[in-house]
Amino acid sequence: MKRILLLMVLGMSLAPLQAQDEPRNWTVNGYLKNMQTLLFFNDAYPDLSQGKLVDTFFQDNLIHNRLNFRWYPDDNWTVRADLRTRVFYGSFVQASPGYGDQVDDVNNDYFDLSHVILNERAWVMHTMLDRLYLEYVNDKLEVRLGRQRINWGISTVWNPNDIFNAFAFTDFDYEERPGSDALRVKYYTGFASSVELAVSMFDDIDEATMAGLWRFNKWSYDFQVLAGYTRGDWALGGGWAGNLGDAGLKGEFTYFLPVQDSDDDPAFAATLGLDYSFSNSLYASLGYLYNSEGGIRNSITGLFAFELSARNLYPYRHALFAQATYPVTPLFNAGAAVIYSPVQVHALFVNPTLTYSIRANWDLDLIGQLAFDQEAEGYRSPLQAVFFRLKWSF
């Protein structure tokens, strides 16, 4: 614990040194965030003592520090290590006995690079290295070994091609998104084209992902094709990013075929999206996801707890996405995203966002997450969350 704190203090105190113009072969940057969370359950919180779902309300606080270290021993080699440390405190943490272990569980890949420093009553402190890799670059060749983000997504909201490390749209507070313990070899064949091969670390082939991706640019479109194996499935997919008139047009799909005759059915995930920026700076984005693994009757409360993968990016079979953001002033942005699932329960997720730049490197955000669905008792909102976040970047 002391060592971690020391590292954090050291990291933050080193960061300002970079402001000087001396050539250095290392950098440190990062941020410190404080986020207040209000969580409202309406007949949706499982009360074990009463054996039923009840109304309740939680108030929590999260202090979040990130330190990104880079070391460039020479022009070919880079070492990168990113440390993410969080302190959770509040009534939801207290009400969830295994909170520390849950946090630890979802944030690891092959290697255990995390540690629950504190897990007592209403307090949890957790730290992890979510990037830790060695990179070798020689002209058009790029080789990375270690925990890295292999970001194969090309479309805006959902990424069925992101087979190494899928992320949840609801997890807005994790911009960097999780990494994978893997080896990746990439060769650039042109200004917007490349070939890459990646394989994740595994003991059991059921947990492995190994695949290749080919990117190319044609007719002012970026295209990509992927093929490989991931966690028991053959995966075959593709995607593109281009434009229709002045609007961006992006799409992405992956077909998952179980390798063995298992109980699993093949799965198909596909998404299509359009985005447009109006002359008054209003930005609008529309999208659709087809997710064969998604349900049609399940409650919306599962949105925050379903098992996420590229095979299953959203708990519902169909999802329509609409988003608009508008800079009211250069410092103040307002936006809202809505995801509606035209299924039996008419699941609806509403996500308003206000962001304000207090001063350079200081940001204040107010974010809402409201979930609605059709249950036996009618159309209702079982879950509402409000987040108030202050961020200092350095």
Added chain:
Amino acid sequence: MKRILLLLFLLPFINGTLIAEKGFPKNKIHNWSYPTANDPTAKEIIQKADEKMRGESNIATIKMTIIRPTWEREMTLKSWAKGTEYSLTLVTAPARDKGTAFLKREKEIWNWQPTIDRTIKMPPSMMMQSWMGSDFTNDDLVRESSIVTDYEHELLGTETLEDRNCYKIKMTPKPDAPVVWGEIIIWISKDEYLQLKSEFYDEDGYLVQTIYGKQVREMDGRVIPSVLEVVPADEEGHKTRLEYLSLDFNEPIQPSFFSIQNMKRVK
């Protein structure tokens, strides 16, 4: 601040834009005279002024300051440009946005987000977006390639701005030109072909904004205004200032430099 970022890729093109020197109040303009037969044509003047600022390619370090009555924000950038086709822009400050980069190749634009290790292809409509609260419009930035070919030029006469003798030229967009302005009045110094001031009028003849060039100095062998200020006509206390901290012309850059790989690697 996001939309500021979104349009930074346009910056490398600002070099050729309309420029002026120190806020010249109208009553300081004097010594007006009619054009004479010895003067070059208006089109030749514009052409020379345009070439002066551009170069085959350029590498610039730029400090941008947005000034409002109650606040200011500063951002520093490094940019590489070749002709009007290719550009690469890297944000070097503030810390929050450091490392974010933009690549433009002809009509295609990509954005690199280092935090999430992701390249995002941007819709072409981003090009038409107003630029950071309207002190610069995109027309200032991207239409620059056409100040020679998209306008009819008329030499109105000569005027002295502070100590420099200037050509005063009216530019009227050609009928099919992709231009939002009704007309532009531009002052170009006779000695160095410096774009010292330009007034942008809408189609109803109202002044929308003025761009001033300031702090004329030699950068990489060329005498140019090293500061550009955009002042909207009807917004008291609003201003955007671009200062070239360094500017290298004609350092050869290959088109292959403008790649997704380099967008991630430039420092």
